[in-house]
Amino acid sequence: MYPMDQRPIGVFDSGLGGLTVVKELVKLLPHENIVYFGDIGRVPYGTRGRAIIQKYAMQDIAFLLQKDVKMVIAACGTVSAILPKETVKSFTFPYSGVVKPAVQAACAATVTGRIGVIGTSATIKSGAYGKEIRAIRPDAVVIGNACPLFVPLVENGFIGPDNQVTQLVARQYLAPILENKVDTLILGCTHYPIIKRIIGEIVGEDITLIDPGKETARHAAALLQSQGLLSDRKAPGECAYYVSDTADIFEQTASIFLQTDSVTGHIEQVDLDSLQPTV
């Protein structure tokens, strides 16, 4: 029999987009406790330079480890794309970003080997998705395009399937993807699945959309299972949310990503100065 581990799963993001991963985790592993950290005092990461993103990410991870988590999930496309491989290899705890699970799903889905990737500026500039895809499928053609307005559009509620502004922006951002005739498209930022219907209508039914949040939750569940780290709790798990700005701001936006009317669980503001500089 496997050992059991009652400690929570740690999930962090630059802001609240990572809650899409929490939503999927709760579906897959309803008896697990989850600790979420959203760095809303310094969001967004996707427009920043590599060094700053790495620094912020390492502080976020250190915070989760203080909460005695059994695994860390970087539920942030930007962090997952920017954290150097050597850094990730040095981790002494189970870790997952969103890039690898999304890439595995995309490589399983594609027929033609032509894969599109959309994400923040930092994610696309990093080329991380392309590198991971070619490691699995060296002949793949990867077409990336940064969509910097999608995050503010989602966060400001421009998310209805008939929203003209988001439709117009999405048509511009997706044009180079469509011209390059991909058959699979990775929504490489946790915000993007929220406007999946708009994206899907523009690219059409023949292009498979990959949702990294869903894939990452599945990957994390499998990893915990294989390492014997699942909880044997009978009661439903609990979520605790920590944020680096006021809980008001969390509550205003969190429901977009959790897709619930109200958020249940402990919500607490963390002082940015209390974040440790390194893991």
Added chain:
Amino acid sequence: MYPMDQRPIGVFDSGLGGLTVVKELVKLLPHENIVYFGDIGRVPYGTRGRAIIQKYAMQDIAFLLQKDVKMVIAACGTVSAILPKETVKSFTFPYSGVVKPAVQAACAATVTGRIGVIGTSATIKSGAYGKEIRAIRPDAVVIGNACPLFVPLVENGFIGPDNQVTQLVARQYLAPILENKVDTLILGCTHYPIIKRIIGEIVGEDITLIDPGKETARHAAALLQSQGLLSDRKAPGECAYYVSDTADIFEQTASIFLQTDSVTGHIEQVDLDSLQPTV
């Protein structure tokens, strides 16, 4: 004869929008040195809570004071709206935000006393413009509306006068302003004058647009003049730019606000950890 002061003028902003104030200052006071701090490692401020905004602003001011500036200009609508009056009163150096100069210009321009204000969410929520306006003109009717997408639209280059996305967003944001029949509109965020033509075409010629950047530069010049703090330098003044993320990011965006092809002057990245906690 007045004393002279060769020290630089200090200007800061959450990001690079405050460069619109630098541009105006250089026009009005071409012999002055300017030190600019743009907190691009933590931009934007306008979506954050009051406590975080105040904390960041005090660090920015402390940084400028280390550079031995003779005056501090908060070239940021959000900071100007959020910093408490008692804090500003306690300053031992000449200081200007953008709210007061803009309000004075608006009160001089309005005939009907119906004034519109657009700004970030934090600015509009603070009610700072309304309070300042009613201090001068108690019978004024002030109509505020937050325009949270304008900053990312400008920063991502959606600024051409024919840009359909920005036109569509602006029509939505300006509708409540137009319904309330204002005769003066304060562009209460340093990013907004960049899309002044789009805003102007929607509101029409009968509404006077107030540009806080321009008004603040005028106000600062008058203040320095009246206190005998201008420089008597004969050569053109120099600008030094300090930013809290990489200079690359500064160079990509700065030209939008300075409205030049290339930025001349010293550009340097400041480590966020080196920022002092308080003034």
